Amino acid sequence: MPRTEQEILNDLISKWVPLALEYAKGAPAVTAVYIYASSEEGNQSANAFFEQGDQTRYPSKLQGVETGTQRILQMQKLFVSDLFDAEAEFAEAGVPLPTEYRIYHEPASGKLDVQLSHEIKYANDPIKTSSHGPEDWLDRLPKAYGQYLPKPID
Secondary structure: OOOOHHHHHHHHHHHHHHHHHHHHOOOOOEEEEEEEEEEEOOEEEEEEEEEEOOEEEOHHHOOOOOOOHHHHHHHHHHHHHHHHHHHHHHHHHOOOOOOEEEEEEOOOOOOEEEEEEOOOOOOOOOOOOHHHHHHHHOOOOOOOOHHHOOOOOO
16 A cells, blocks of 8 residues: 555655754764755756855855765765656555655754645746756755846846
8 A cells, every 4th residue: 555645744754854954063063954856847956055153054055073985975866866766656545746845954953844736837938957956945955056047228
């Protein structure tokens, strides 16, 4: 018998949050972890971001841990692998696939907030891609992708 949507989500989150925390292990002053994943029309991506001190950081900018490209790619690969597994279960259960996952976790308090969307946001956008998703969600995240968007014409 297929699992319920909530069971599948709980399992996915129980994999993703520890993976992000493992990446940040040893980094000082990490007060929150953000996990963003997008899955639209065959294009999946996922990454973790970290609140450290008074800044929201990309994994490559996290201070106090090894931040090499291979380590980041391995984390992202595991996120996406787990996402594929969850999507297969959603399909088996007849549950519509989320297109966006926004997860916030505070390690000290255990607070967890999960937001899902089923709206196609980036697949048909002429300018933005799913790489813009974390920047659209997290106002304090430095604009690595958004800085290249065309400026409005006055």
